[in-house]
Amino acid sequence: MFNSNFYTLKQAMDVSLLRQKVYSLNIANVSTPGYKRKYVAFEEYLKESEMKLRLSTTNEKHIDSSKRDITPRILTQNNTTMRNDGNNVDIDYEIVQLVKNGLRYQVLTRLMSLNIDRYNAVLRGVR
Amino acid sequence: MMNEFDIMNISATGMSAQRLRVEIVSTNIANAETTRTETGEPYRRKVPVFAEYLRRAKNGRIENVGVRVVQIKEDPSPFKLVYDPTHPDADENGYVRMPNVNIVREMVDLINAQRAYDANVAAFNVTKNMVSSALQIGRG
Numbered sequence: 461m462f463n464s465n466f467y468t469l470k471q472a473m474d475v476s477l478l479r480q481k482v483y484s485l486n487i488a489n490v491s492t493p494g495y496k497r498k499y500v501a502f503e504e505y506l507k508e509s510e511m512k513l514r515l516s517t518t519n520e521k522h523i524d525s526s527k528r529d530i531t532p533r534i535l536t537q538n539n540t541t542m543r544n545d546g547n548n549v550d551i552d553y554e555i556v557q558l559v560k561n562g563l564r565y566q567v568l569t570r571l572m573s574l575n576i577d578r579y580n581a582v583l584r585g586v587r
Numbered sequence: 588m589m590n591e592f593d594i595m596n597i598s599a600t601g602m603s604a605q606r607l608r609v610e611i612v613s614t615n616i617a618n619a620e621t622t623r624t625e626t627g628e629p630y631r632r633k634v635p636v637f638a639e640y641l642r643r644a645k646n647g648r649i650e651n652v653g654v655r656v657v658q659i660k661e662d663p664s665p666f667k668l669v670y671d672p673t674h675p676d677a678d679e680n681g682y683v684r685m686p687n688v689n690i691v692r693e694m695v696d697l698i699n700a701q702r703a704y705d706a707n708v709a710a711f712n713v714t715k716n717m718v719s720s721a722l723q724i725g726r727g
Contacts, residue, residue, distance in 0.1 A: 473721075480717060481594045484710045488601030488654045490703050491608070492637040498651075551706050562713035566720040576725045 469572050475502045475532050476565040482534060483558035486549045493545040497554070502532035591718045593652065598714065600640055600653030601707035607656055608635050608700040612693050619688040622676045630686040632662035662687055 479500045489495040540548045611633050621630035638657045644650040664687045672681035 477591065477594070477717070480714055481597065484594050484597040484601075484707075484714065485651055485653065487703075487706050487710045488597050488604070489637075489639060490601075490706065491605070491699070492639055492654055495639060551703070555706055555709055558710055558713055562717050565717045569720045569724050572724050573726070 465575050466572070469568055469575065473565065473568050473572070475500065476561055476568060478532055478534070479561045480558065480565070483554050483561065486554045487551065487558070490547070490549045490551050490554075493547060495547045495549065497537050497549045498534050499537060500532050501535050502530070505530045505533070591714060591721075594714050595711060597653040598707045598711035600655060602704055602711070604635075604637060604654045604656055605700045605704040605707065609697060609704070611635050611659065612697045612700065615688050615693050616690060616697075619686055619690055619693075621686055622674070622683060629666050629684045630688070632664075632686065632688045634660050634662055636660055 482498045482500050486497045537548065542548045542550065615632050618630040624630050635656045636658045637654055639651055640653040640655040641649050642652050666684040666687050668682045669685050670681055671677055671683050674683045677683045
Protein backbone atom coordinates (compact mmCIF):
# COMPACT_ATOMS: atom_id res chain seq x y z
CA MET A 461 0.00 0.00 0.00
CA PHE A 462 2.73 2.41 0.99
CA ASN A 463 4.72 1.66 -2.12
CA SER A 464 2.20 1.45 -4.87
CA ASN A 465 1.17 5.11 -5.10
CA PHE A 466 4.69 6.35 -5.06
CA TYR A 467 5.80 3.70 -7.49
CA THR A 468 3.09 4.48 -10.02
CA LEU A 469 3.71 8.20 -9.79
CA LYS A 470 7.44 7.72 -10.12
CA GLN A 471 7.01 5.62 -13.21
CA ALA A 472 4.67 8.19 -14.74
CA MET A 473 7.19 10.94 -14.00
CA ASP A 474 9.99 8.93 -15.56
CA VAL A 475 8.01 8.40 -18.73
CA SER A 476 7.13 12.09 -18.80
CA LEU A 477 10.80 12.99 -18.52
CA LEU A 478 11.70 10.59 -21.31
CA ARG A 479 9.01 12.14 -23.49
CA GLN A 480 10.47 15.55 -22.75
CA LYS A 481 13.82 14.33 -23.98
CA VAL A 482 12.37 12.96 -27.20
CA TYR A 483 10.36 16.11 -27.97
CA SER A 484 13.46 18.23 -27.26
CA LEU A 485 15.45 16.02 -29.63
CA ASN A 486 12.87 16.41 -32.38
CA ILE A 487 12.87 20.18 -31.95
CA ALA A 488 16.67 20.39 -31.90
CA ASN A 489 16.83 18.35 -35.11
CA VAL A 490 14.16 20.30 -36.98
CA SER A 491 16.66 21.33 -39.67
CA THR A 492 18.71 18.13 -39.83
CA PRO A 493 18.34 16.51 -43.26
CA GLY A 494 17.02 12.97 -43.14
CA TYR A 495 16.07 13.09 -39.46
CA LYS A 496 12.86 11.23 -38.61
CA ARG A 497 10.81 12.17 -35.58
CA LYS A 498 10.92 9.95 -32.54
CA TYR A 499 8.15 9.22 -30.07
CA VAL A 500 7.70 7.27 -26.85
CA ALA A 501 5.34 4.33 -26.75
CA PHE A 502 4.25 3.48 -23.24
CA GLU A 503 0.49 3.51 -22.69
CA GLU A 504 0.09 1.01 -25.51
CA TYR A 505 2.25 -1.49 -23.67
CA LEU A 506 0.52 -0.71 -20.41
CA LYS A 507 -2.86 -1.53 -21.90
CA GLU A 508 -1.52 -4.68 -23.47
CA SER A 509 -0.11 -5.93 -20.18
CA GLU A 510 -3.40 -5.23 -18.42
CA MET A 511 -5.31 -7.25 -20.96
CA LYS A 512 -3.09 -10.27 -20.67
CA LEU A 513 -4.45 -13.09 -18.60
CA ARG A 514 -3.13 -13.33 -15.13
CA LEU A 515 -2.66 -16.47 -13.12
CA SER A 516 -5.06 -16.54 -10.23
CA THR A 517 -3.41 -16.34 -6.85
CA THR A 518 -5.24 -18.32 -4.22
CA ASN A 519 -2.38 -18.47 -1.80
CA GLU A 520 -0.28 -15.52 -0.78
CA LYS A 521 2.85 -17.47 -1.64
CA HIS A 522 1.79 -17.74 -5.27
CA ILE A 523 3.85 -15.67 -7.61
CA ASP A 524 2.01 -12.61 -8.79
CA SER A 525 2.01 -12.81 -12.57
CA SER A 526 1.05 -9.23 -13.23
CA LYS A 527 4.01 -7.51 -14.74
CA ARG A 528 4.89 -4.37 -12.84
CA ASP A 529 7.71 -3.10 -14.94
CA ILE A 530 6.67 -1.90 -18.34
CA THR A 531 9.52 -0.10 -19.96
CA PRO A 532 8.73 2.72 -22.37
CA ARG A 533 10.23 2.44 -25.82
CA ILE A 534 11.51 5.10 -28.17
CA LEU A 535 10.21 4.50 -31.67
CA THR A 536 10.97 6.29 -34.91
CA GLN A 537 8.27 7.43 -37.26
CA ASN A 538 9.58 6.53 -40.70
CA ASN A 539 6.42 6.44 -42.74
CA THR A 540 5.84 10.15 -43.31
CA THR A 541 7.79 12.68 -45.33
CA MET A 542 6.92 16.32 -45.02
CA ARG A 543 9.75 18.11 -46.69
CA ASN A 544 12.33 17.82 -49.44
CA ASP A 545 15.16 17.03 -47.06
CA GLY A 546 13.46 13.89 -45.72
CA ASN A 547 12.89 15.42 -42.30
CA ASN A 548 9.39 14.81 -40.92
CA VAL A 549 9.40 16.96 -37.79
CA ASP A 550 6.35 19.21 -37.48
CA ILE A 551 7.64 21.89 -35.14
CA ASP A 552 4.21 23.17 -34.05
CA TYR A 553 3.03 19.70 -33.14
CA GLU A 554 6.20 18.96 -31.20
CA ILE A 555 6.02 22.22 -29.22
CA VAL A 556 2.39 21.64 -28.27
CA GLN A 557 3.13 18.06 -27.17
CA LEU A 558 6.13 19.28 -25.21
CA VAL A 559 4.16 21.96 -23.37
CA LYS A 560 1.35 19.50 -22.61
CA ASN A 561 3.87 17.01 -21.30
CA GLY A 562 5.45 19.67 -19.09
CA LEU A 563 2.08 20.49 -17.54
CA ARG A 564 1.34 16.81 -16.99
CA TYR A 565 4.64 16.50 -15.19
CA GLN A 566 3.69 19.37 -12.89
CA VAL A 567 0.41 17.64 -12.08
CA LEU A 568 2.32 14.49 -11.22
CA THR A 569 4.72 16.32 -8.90
CA ARG A 570 1.72 17.93 -7.23
CA LEU A 571 0.13 14.52 -6.70
CA MET A 572 3.40 13.25 -5.31
CA SER A 573 3.45 16.13 -2.83
CA LEU A 574 -0.14 15.52 -1.76
CA ASN A 575 0.72 11.87 -1.26
CA ILE A 576 3.60 12.76 1.02
CA ASP A 577 1.42 15.25 2.88
CA ARG A 578 -1.05 12.48 3.74
CA TYR A 579 1.63 10.39 5.37
CA ASN A 580 3.01 13.44 7.12
CA ALA A 581 -0.42 14.19 8.56
CA VAL A 582 -0.68 10.65 9.94
CA LEU A 583 2.81 10.69 11.36
CA ARG A 584 2.37 14.03 13.08
CA GLY A 585 -1.10 13.20 14.29
CA VAL A 586 -2.69 16.34 12.92
CA ARG A 587 -5.83 16.46 10.90
CA MET B 588 18.86 6.53 -18.08
CA MET B 589 19.01 10.22 -18.66
CA ASN B 590 18.55 13.15 -16.36
CA GLU B 591 17.00 16.59 -16.66
CA PHE B 592 20.30 18.25 -17.45
CA ASP B 593 20.87 16.02 -20.48
CA ILE B 594 17.52 17.24 -21.81
CA MET B 595 18.56 20.86 -21.25
CA ASN B 596 21.79 20.13 -23.13
CA ILE B 597 19.78 18.84 -26.08
CA SER B 598 17.95 22.16 -26.30
CA ALA B 599 21.30 23.94 -25.94
CA THR B 600 22.77 22.08 -28.94
CA GLY B 601 19.69 23.12 -30.92
CA MET B 602 20.10 26.75 -29.91
CA SER B 603 23.80 26.95 -30.74
CA ALA B 604 23.31 25.17 -34.09
CA GLN B 605 20.60 27.63 -35.09
CA ARG B 606 22.67 30.57 -33.88
CA LEU B 607 25.56 29.42 -36.06
CA ARG B 608 23.12 29.25 -38.94
CA VAL B 609 22.12 32.86 -38.30
CA GLU B 610 25.80 33.83 -38.24
CA ILE B 611 26.40 32.13 -41.58
CA VAL B 612 23.35 33.76 -43.14
CA SER B 613 24.60 37.13 -41.87
CA THR B 614 28.00 36.50 -43.47
CA ASN B 615 26.30 35.59 -46.74
CA ILE B 616 24.18 38.75 -46.72
CA ALA B 617 27.13 40.92 -45.73
CA ASN B 618 29.15 39.51 -48.64
CA ALA B 619 26.37 39.58 -51.21
CA GLU B 620 28.34 42.10 -53.27
CA THR B 621 31.88 40.90 -52.56
CA THR B 622 33.66 40.33 -55.86
CA ARG B 623 37.13 39.77 -54.42
CA THR B 624 38.10 37.19 -51.81
CA GLU B 625 41.44 35.70 -50.81
CA THR B 626 41.18 33.10 -53.57
CA GLY B 627 40.64 35.83 -56.17
CA GLU B 628 37.12 34.60 -56.90
CA PRO B 629 33.88 36.27 -55.88
CA TYR B 630 32.41 35.23 -52.53
CA ARG B 631 30.73 31.82 -52.46
CA ARG B 632 27.57 31.33 -50.41
CA LYS B 633 28.19 29.17 -47.34
CA VAL B 634 25.79 26.53 -45.98
CA PRO B 635 25.98 24.77 -42.59
CA VAL B 636 25.50 21.00 -42.64
CA PHE B 637 23.49 19.71 -39.69
CA ALA B 638 23.62 16.15 -38.37
CA GLU B 639 22.30 14.26 -35.40
CA TYR B 640 24.70 14.44 -32.48
CA LEU B 641 25.34 10.80 -31.65
CA ARG B 642 27.40 9.70 -28.69
CA ARG B 643 28.23 6.36 -27.19
CA ALA B 644 26.56 6.06 -23.78
CA LYS B 645 28.12 4.34 -20.77
CA ASN B 646 26.20 1.15 -21.50
CA GLY B 647 27.71 1.02 -24.99
CA ARG B 648 24.57 2.00 -26.82
CA ILE B 649 24.59 4.87 -29.30
CA GLU B 650 22.64 7.75 -27.86
CA ASN B 651 21.28 10.80 -29.61
CA VAL B 652 22.17 13.91 -27.64
CA GLY B 653 20.98 16.65 -29.94
CA VAL B 654 22.19 18.29 -33.11
CA ARG B 655 25.54 19.58 -34.33
CA VAL B 656 27.06 21.28 -37.30
CA VAL B 657 29.41 18.81 -38.99
CA GLN B 658 30.79 21.19 -41.60
CA ILE B 659 30.29 24.47 -43.37
CA LYS B 660 30.09 23.84 -47.08
CA GLU B 661 30.34 26.20 -50.01
CA ASP B 662 27.46 26.39 -52.43
CA PRO B 663 28.85 25.18 -55.81
CA SER B 664 26.17 26.89 -57.89
CA PRO B 665 27.53 29.29 -60.60
CA PHE B 666 28.21 32.95 -60.01
CA LYS B 667 25.87 35.58 -61.37
CA LEU B 668 27.17 37.54 -64.37
CA VAL B 669 26.37 41.23 -64.33
CA TYR B 670 27.22 43.61 -67.16
CA ASP B 671 29.06 46.58 -65.66
CA PRO B 672 32.12 47.70 -67.65
CA THR B 673 32.94 50.43 -65.13
CA HIS B 674 33.53 47.88 -62.36
CA PRO B 675 37.23 47.33 -61.58
CA ASP B 676 36.71 43.54 -61.58
CA ALA B 677 34.96 43.47 -64.96
CA ASP B 678 36.42 41.13 -67.59
CA GLU B 679 37.34 42.18 -71.14
CA ASN B 680 33.70 41.88 -72.24
CA GLY B 681 32.48 44.11 -69.41
CA TYR B 682 30.95 41.36 -67.27
CA VAL B 683 31.48 41.11 -63.51
CA ARG B 684 31.11 37.82 -61.67
CA MET B 685 28.95 38.43 -58.61
CA PRO B 686 28.56 36.12 -55.57
CA ASN B 687 25.96 33.33 -55.80
CA VAL B 688 24.06 34.78 -52.84
CA ASN B 689 20.33 35.28 -53.22
CA ILE B 690 19.15 37.76 -50.60
CA VAL B 691 15.53 36.55 -50.63
CA ARG B 692 16.64 33.00 -50.01
CA GLU B 693 18.93 34.11 -47.20
CA MET B 694 16.08 36.00 -45.55
CA VAL B 695 13.85 32.93 -45.66
CA ASP B 696 16.67 30.92 -44.11
CA LEU B 697 17.18 33.58 -41.46
CA ILE B 698 13.53 33.53 -40.41
CA ASN B 699 13.54 29.73 -40.34
CA ALA B 700 16.62 29.74 -38.13
CA GLN B 701 15.07 32.29 -35.79
CA ARG B 702 11.86 30.28 -35.42
CA ALA B 703 13.79 27.10 -34.75
CA TYR B 704 15.92 28.91 -32.19
CA ASP B 705 12.78 30.17 -30.43
CA ALA B 706 11.36 26.64 -30.39
CA ASN B 707 14.50 25.37 -28.67
CA VAL B 708 14.28 28.16 -26.11
CA ALA B 709 10.65 27.22 -25.45
CA ALA B 710 11.64 23.57 -24.97
CA PHE B 711 14.40 24.60 -22.58
CA ASN B 712 11.99 26.72 -20.52
CA VAL B 713 9.48 23.89 -20.20
CA THR B 714 12.21 21.52 -19.01
CA LYS B 715 13.37 24.13 -16.52
CA ASN B 716 9.84 24.43 -15.13
CA MET B 717 9.65 20.64 -14.83
CA VAL B 718 12.84 20.55 -12.78
CA SER B 719 11.69 23.33 -10.47
CA SER B 720 8.33 21.63 -9.96
CA ALA B 721 10.16 18.41 -9.08
CA LEU B 722 12.14 20.38 -6.53
CA GLN B 723 8.87 21.49 -4.94
CA ILE B 724 7.91 17.91 -4.05
CA GLY B 725 7.44 17.54 -0.34
CA ARG B 726 7.56 21.25 0.40
CA GLY B 727 3.89 21.24 1.28
